[in-house]
Amino acid sequence: MRLEAENIAVSIAGKSIVKNVTLDVPEHKFSALLGANGSGKTTLLRAIYKTQKTDSGTVRLDGEDIARFSGKKIARRMAVMGQFNQINFDYTVMDIALMGRYPFHTLLEREKDGDYEAALEALSKVGMKDYRDRNFQSLSGGEKQRVVLARALTQNPKVLILDEPTNHLDIRYRLEILSIIKDLGITVLAALHDLGLAAQYCDYLYLMRQGEIVESGVPEAVMTPETIRRIFEVEAAVYPSPIDGKLMIQYL
Numbered sequence: 334m335r336l337e338a339e340n341i342a343v344s345i346a347g348k349s350i351v352k353n354v355t356l357d358v359p360e361h362k363f364s365a366l367l368g369a370n371g372s373g374k375t376t377l378l379r380a381i382y383k384t385q386k387t388d389s390g391t392v393r394l395d396g397e398d399i400a401r402f403s404g405k406k407i408a409r410r411m412a413v414m415g416q417f418n419q420i421n422f423d424y425t426v427m428d429i430a431l432m433g434r435y436p437f438h439t440l441l442e443r444e445k446d447g448d449y450e451a452a453l454e455a456l457s458k459v460g461m462k463d464y465r466d467r468n469f470q471s472l473s474g475g476e477k478q479r480v481v482l483a484r485a486l487t488q489n490p491k492v493l494i495l496d497e498p499t500n501h502l503d504i505r506y507r508l509e510i511l512s513i514i515k516d517l518g519i520t521v522l523a524a525l526h527d528l529g530l531a532a533q534y535c536d537y538l539y540l541m542r543q544g545e546i547v548e549s550g551v552p553e554a555v556m557t558p559e560t561i562r563r564i565f566e567v568e569a570a571v572y573p574s575p576i577d578g579k580l581m582i583q584y585l
């Protein structure tokens with residue numbers, strides 16, 4: 334499914350945070366939004382998934398403006414994993430995964446055939462199946478993050494929006510989650526901080542600075558020492574890995 338955002342502008346308390354951003358996110362690819370702290374990544378993602386009021390802009394899924402879509406209609410197409418996943422009630426891991434099926438239910442329906450299986454499959458994918466009866470609150474930060482990703486996967490989305498999906502994860506799960514996301518074969522737009530992992534896993538990169546997309550393209554085209562200096566104000570060398578030719582970054 335194609336995700337387009339056109340002329341998205343957001344200002345908060347009179348300050349311009351996202352400045353007329355236009356994105357045509359490559360279909361069935363894993364794209365990342367990169368930028369320094371405070372450059373506007375979260376705000377842009379929230380504007381795309383409609384939890385942030387915008388000054389202007391249109392978001393389209395397969396060419397259709399989603400402004401008039403109901404929440405459920407959006408959720409049947411697009412799943413979101415935000416940066417802060419506070420769930421303050423007493424839910425089990427399975428309850429959380431099953432919440433991903435909600436967009437497919439009518440008002441009075443509880444669960445349908447296949448919901449449990451879909452939730453279990455998603456929990457297996459993120460390595461949390463054996464935790465299904467645990468209380469969500471009792472999990473570590475990284476375990477919670479994996480369960481919240483499972484909830485998004487249970488939604489069976491065509492578009493997945495992720496804000497720092499590997500934030501709390503150790504290196505093994507970082508790599509595992511990124512390869513799960515890559516193998517989904519759906520349209521993914523993720524804010525990421527680790528430039529090396531973004532270069533290794535992503536098909537397309539958007540580089541954001543002070544509320545604007547200043548570069549976009551395949552990693553080989555945009556991940557250069559000049560761009561890294563411009564966006565992050567650090568010196569780096571970028572070179573192909575001797576193992577698979579993917580870009581590696583060494584900070585100097």
Ligand SMILES: Nc1ncnc2c1ncn2[C@@H]1O[C@H](COP(=O)(O)OP(=O)(O)OP(=O)(O)O)[C@@H](O)[C@H]1O
Nearest residue numbers: 345346350368369370371372373374375376377524
């Ligand atoms: N509700 C708010 N009130 C005031 N300022 C805000 C609000 N939300 C965001 N901002 C400001 O907007 C700017 C962009 O924030 P945003 O969270 O989008 O950046 P980011 O690129 O996701 O940063 P990070 O990498 O640190 O997560 C920041 O300067 C932030 O302080």
